[in-house]
Amino acid sequence: MRTFSLLKNQPVFDIKSGTKIGEVSDLFITSNGVVKGLLVKKGVFKQTVFLDIQNIASFGADGVMIEDADHLEKLKTPPEYTFSHQHPLNGHMIVSKSGDSIGLLKDVYFLEELGTIVGYEITDGFFSEITEGKQVIQSEKPPAIGRDAIIVDVNQT
Numbered sequence: 636m637r638t639f640s641l642l643k644n645q646p647v648f649d650i651k652s653g654t655k656i657g658e659v660s661d662l663f664i665t666s667n668g669v670v671k672g673l674l675v676k677k678g679v680f681k682q683t684v685f686l687d688i689q690n691i692a693s694f695g696a697d698g699v700m701i702e703d704a705d706h707l708e709k710l711k712t713p714p715e716y717t718f719s720h721q722h723p724l725n726g727h728m729i730v731s732k733s734g735d736s737i738g739l740l741k742d743v744y745f746l747e748e749l750g751t752i753v754g755y756e757i758t759d760g761f762f763s764e765i766t767e768g769k770q771v772i773q774s775e776k777p778p779a780i781g782r783d784a785i786i787v788d789v790n791q792t
Contacts, residue, residue, distance in 0.1 A: 636753065637694055639718050640742045647675050647699045647707075650692055656704050657684070662743070664716040664724065668778040670743075670750035673699070674717065675707060685710050688750045716780060718743065728784040729757055729772070737772060740785060744771070752778070755787065 639662055646655045657677030662670050663685060672687040690706035691699055701707075716722045729737040737757055744754030757770045772789045779786040 636744050637747050638742050638744050638756070642673075642694070642699075645698055647673075647677075647686065647701060649704045650700050650702055652704075654704070656701070656707060659699060661714075661717040661720045662745075663714040664718065664752075664780075666715045666780055668752050668780060670745045670752060671714075672750075674710075674714070674720070677707065683710065684708060688747070691747070694747045724780065724785065727780075729755060730784045730786050732786060732788045737787075737789065738770060741769070755785075755789075 642659050645659045647657050647659060648654065649656055657675040659673050660676045660683060661674040663672045663674055665671050670688060672685055673691075675684050675686050676682070677684055684707040686701065686707055690701060692702050693700045713721060716724050719725045724740055727740045729740055731737055738759045739757065740755055741758040742756035743752050744756070745752045753775070754771055754773045757772060772787065774787045774789050776788040
């Protein structure tokens with residue numbers, strides 16, 4: 636399991652050549668709450684390219700490893716959602732299926748191999764985090780992502 640905050644800005648390496656190809660800049664998230672891949676900034680002009688999660692050889696503590704730089708593709712269609720850039724989910728209101736407001740999305744936990752989002756780090760604001768610490772909720776079912784809120788079936792921990 637991985638959080639986006641730990642993955643952001645990590646280098647992406649080509650295993651065969653040992654070359655750093657770019658850095659992770661965001662997540663490509665579908666409307667049914669699946670991380671389809673990573674958005675990677677590469678080159679002098681920091682062009683954003685797409686890396687399908689299925690083409691990632693491994694997620695390490697200090698980098699993302701891929702078998703071939705050709706796995707990086709120009710974005711054919713814009714992402715339905717990202718975590719922090721285009722159509723960002725960061726800061727969206729999280730509401731339970733029972734109608735209770737849980738807080739604002741701060742980070743996501745996902746299974747690297749499948750791209751399935753399995754948890755959400757929630758904030759009620761800076762002072763709440765200082766006094767209460769971070770709140771993490773888990774969900775085994777995909778969220779309903781809307782313009783105004785993310786609806787989740789949750790188990791609070």
